[in-house]
Amino acid sequence: MLVADDDEDILDLVVFRLEQANYDVASATNGAEALTLARERIPDLAILDVMMPKLDGYEVTRQIRANDETRDMPVILLTARVQEADVTRGFEAGADDYIKKPFSPQELRARVQSILGRR
Amino acid sequence: MPASAQGVTLGDVFRWGSAGLAVAAVVFICVLALRRVHLSRQEHLRNRAESRLRPLALAIIDGDAGEFALPDEHDIRVLAGLLSRYARQLTGTAHGHIAAYFEARGEVEREMEGLRGRRPWRRATAAFALGGMSSPTAVPTLLRALEDPNASVRSAVACSLGRLKAPEAVKPLLEALVSGAVPGSLAGWALISIGAAGLPGLGKLVTHPEAAIRAVTIDLVGVLGDPAYTPLLTERLRDSAAEVRAKAAVSLGRLGASEAATELRTVLDDRVPYVRAVAAEALGAIGDRRAVDALLGMARHDQQDPAQAAATAVARIDPRALRASAENPDAGPYVLEASDLVAMRAV
Numbered sequence: 353m354l355v356a357d358d359d360e361d362i363l364d365l366v367v368f369r370l371e372q373a374n375y376d377v378a379s380a381t382n383g384a385e386a387l388t389l390a391r392e393r394i395p396d397l398a399i400l401d402v403m404m405p406k407l408d409g410y411e412v413t414r415q416i417r418a419n420d421e422t423r424d425m426p427v428i429l430l431t432a433r434v435q436e437a438d439v440t441r442g443f444e445a446g447a448d449d450y451i452k453k454p455f456s457p458q459e460l461r462a463r464v465q466s467i468l469g470r471r
Numbered sequence: 472m473p474a475s476a477q478g479v480t481l482g483d484v485f486r487w488g489s490a491g492l493a494v495a496a497v498v499f500i501c502v503l504a505l506r507r508v509h510l511s512r513q514e515h516l517r518n519r520a521e522s523r524l525r526p527l528a529l530a531i532i533d534g535d536a537g538e539f540a541l542p543d544e545h546d547i548r549v550l551a552g553l554l555s556r557y558a559r560q561l562t563g564t565a566h567g568h569i570a571a572y573f574e575a576r577g578e579v580e581r582e583m584e585g586l587r588g589r590r591p592w593r594r595a596t597a598a599f600a601l602g603g604m605s606s607p608t609a610v611p612t613l614l615r616a617l618e619d620p621n622a623s624v625r626s627a628v629a630c631s632l633g634r635l636k637a638p639e640a641v642k643p644l645l646e647a648l649v650s651g652a653v654p655g656s657l658a659g660w661a662l663i664s665i666g667a668a669g670l671p672g673l674g675k676l677v678t679h680p681e682a683a684i685r686a687v688t689i690d691l692v693g694v695l696g697d698p699a700y701t702p703l704l705t706e707r708l709r710d711s712a713a714e715v716r717a718k719a720a721v722s723l724g725r726l727g728a729s730e731a732a733t734e735l736r737t738v739l740d741d742r743v744p745y746v747r748a749v750a751a752e753a754l755g756a757i758g759d760r761r762a763v764d765a766l767l768g769m770a771r772h773d774q775q776d777p778a779q780a781a782a783t784a785v786a787r788i789d790p791r792a793l794r795a796s797a798e799n800p801d802a803g804p805y806v807l808e809a810s811d812l813v814a815m816r817a818v
Binding site for chain 2: 359361362364365368372453454455456457458459
């Protein structure tokens with residue numbers, strides 16, 4: 353599992369929740385690092401913040417989709433922006449789902465399980 | 472008697488003065504350096520304590536911490552800071568666990584006491600801290616503190632009421648916003664943070680006797696985006712205050728309330744140009760094709776702002792009709808301008 357967010361508190365909270373559910377988690381604090389990890393480790397799922405330094409979540413998602421090895425990786429966007437246009441932009445970039453910040457840990461876990469269960 | 476006569480020359484005075492200044496500068500630099508070292512050390516200690524206490528904080532928000540004891544006041548403060556920061560990022564049951572932690576340690580009670588203190592900085596600090604403790608028991612005390620004589624305290628209180636998402640704070644916050652007791656941006660942020668939970672309270676204020684409160688309320692209902700409030704907002708298109716009619720039109724546009732299109736079309740004849748302009752924008756946002764003829768007429772003959780807004784609205788609803796209208800000799804500058812923009816975007 354890959355989690356990327358430039359806010360360390362959110363990173364702590366998401367990583368903790370996923371590790372507690374027995375997932376192996378790699379974390380990144382910017383978009384470029386997230387993309388490198390996604391290409392190197394090919395995780396089962398990527399949870400990406402939208403507003404990150406270097407590359408934003410939309411661009412990371414687009415590049416994940418453009419690469420043959422990572423094309424099928426499910427992506428959840430973690431976003432404080434929930435205007436319809438932002439959500440549409442996320443889906444257009446290739447995201448599978450989005451979670452609004454602040455988030456509910458239970459909802460995060462349910463969404464992750466739902467996406468992984470679908471695959 | 473001249474100074475030189477006593478053996479002290481003007482040169483001596485300058486020399487001693489320079490030496491004094493040099494010593495003062497060295498002392499000042501040393502104080503700054505020591506302060507810097509002290510702050511770095513404090514930060515280092517805090518970071519180390521945060522790393523150590525992070526698993527405990529995460530266990531607390533999960534409700535799995537069990538019994539534990541903290542060694543000193545520094546750790547207690549660091550843990551409180553961590554929990555307060557985590558609370559900002561979470562919704563759901565985590566807030567209950569965070570509140571239980573602070574309530575059990577008597578911290579909520581202590582900060583509520585601080586809010587009754589004599590010094591404004593202490594009251595402001597207490598008000599701000601209460602927002603991070605997630606405890607609804609602090610809300611009544613915070614609501615009373617919204618009338619504090621000090622502006623910084625009132626601002627901290629508004630911020631905390633927003634963080635606590637207290638629906639009962641909607642009316643007092645709106646009143647504070649309108650009276651200027653709390654800066655508009657801060658009170659607005661707090662009201663938006665309260666979110667959907669505050670909508671029933673906002674709904675009651677849509678018909679408040681004071682026009683300024685009606686206007687802010689209607690604006691917030693539009694931002695919070697609940698279509699169930701469309702009929703209430705539509706009624707306000709006939710409000711006696713132009714400011715309220717304008718906000719109602721803007722909010723209906725934001726909500727994309729197509730069921731309000733007929734009423735919005737009547738607002739295109741409002742006596743106030745600004746209200747006509749925002750009604751045109753709202754119809755453009757809704758995409759009301761039945762308004763195109765009226766909007767084109769307005770774009771040709773109205774004053775600058777409503778005419779420009781009407782032409783832009785037609786560009787959104789039906790660009791082809793706009794370009795056809797631009798072919799007419801009496802198209803006017805606003806139709807031509809909007810048509811040119813449509814053509815440029817198409818290239």
